[in-house]
Amino acid sequence: MSTLILHHYPTSPFAEKVRIALGLKGLAWRSVLIPMIMPKPDLMPLTGGYRKTPVMQIGADIYCDTQCILREIERRFPERSFYRGTDAGTANALAFMIDRNLFSPAVGIVFGARDFAQLAPGLLEDRAKMTGREMNLDRIRAARPMLVDQLRMQLVWFASMLHDSRPFLQGDDPTLVDCALYNPCWFIRSNLGAVAPLPEFPKLLAWMDRMEALGHGTRTEMDSKEALAIAKAASPATQPQADANDSMGRKPGMKIQVIPDDAGKDPVEGELLSLSAEEVVVRRADEQVGELAVHFPRAGYVIKPV
Ligand SMILES: N[C@@H](CCC(=O)N[C@@H](CS)C(=O)NCC(=O)O)C(=O)O
Structure with a gap:
């Protein structure tokens, strides 16, 4: 099967x-x-x-x-290979770096902008248990500007890959690196719209539209x-x-x-x-x-x- x-x-x-x-x-x-x-x-x-x-x-x-x-x-x-126009070493290393460093600020940016009452019941308690950290929404809200700043610094690197007007991060084809970066960018845009730091990177926003157009298969x-x-x-x-x-x-x-x-x-x-x-x-x-x-x-x- x-x-x-x-x-x-x-x-x-x-x-x-x-x-x-x-x-x-x-x-x-x-x-x-x-x-x-x-x-x-x-x-x-x-x-x-x-x-x-x-x-x-x-x-x-x-x-x-x-x-x-x-x-x-x-x-x-x-x-169609996840490594077209790149190589598995570069793509896997970049994807791991993205997973480790960009997901967490993206989550803080979304949670820090949320109306506490809108969060799913039990979510904060569950995530506190999972991470071993207290989930204090006042603290997350206060940290939000710093998280925007942290994410912005890293997005500069990825946005600069698009400066030569290539459609995807590694060239003409979407790769594993695009899928990895789409994760935190999608989380922010699908929850809050194109809020900071995204609007500073119009090529990245256009790239997100191209990624979205790939769809989800059947x-x-x-x-x-x-x-x-x-x-x-x-x-x-x-x-x-x-x-x-x-x-x-x-x-x-x-x-x-x-x-x-x-x-x-x-x-x-x-x-x-x-x-x-x-x-x-x-x-x-x-x-x-x-x-x-x-x-x-x-x-x-x-x-x-x-
Ligand atoms: N390194 C893992 C990270 C997965 C992860 O952190 N997923 C989040 C959701 S996006 C999660 O598990 N949250 C708690 C849950 O779903 O129970 C991976 O690449 O799959």
Whole structure:
């Protein structure tokens, strides 16, 4: 079963990074809507504890984090490549830099402009628990000008890539870098309109329109229970693989935990199934859905022996 299933919710900027990438490749996919806050009862059996958004499922293989999701989409559907006119090294490094440095100020810019009463019930408490930081909206509001300033400084770099009037950041074609930068820009514009620092960069705003025009591919909704049934009926497609150059000598079969190094540090525990410099895969069994292979990127995650 190779149906591509995305577990996501409409307002998630990291999910938009993947949806627009699916549009770039013109792919058909199934959409399972998940809650914005915990509990996520039909996601946890699949991930084993990872709670962030989005998650991709292909049969009994579960892909956590957009780095891992987009790498797998590129592997399975090489046309139209995410690396046209660039190279995987440059694109992956820039995308990681964007994910790490631009998402957080963009979120603060949106939240800091919000009427507190409009926020979804339980959202602040959930995010405080997830990040381990107090979510004090007065403090976020006070920090907003500084966040605009921080984001502006970084957008200058990306806007300058468009100075020669190329349509996309790396040249004539949209790449992984465009999908990554679209995430924070889309989050601001879809919530607040083209507020500061965006209007200072008219070429970036025109680029956003070109990105939006890529669309989301062909999306069909699926019930979360159907996704669980698909996982149960499938077996993981991932084969055991050791990393011959692993400096810590880890081997398939070892008991490990994989934990994000930033926020949402919920460990996913199981057996090491496959390891490489870029990916770690955990084999775990769930009483509801059976055996699963849960994939994580190495960048941004810690592997702990159990
Ligand atoms: N590094 C992760 C970051 C994902 C992330 O932070 N997603 C946000 C939503 S855009 C999230 O998980 N928020 C909490 C939640 O959805 O429960 C990725 O690239 O997928």
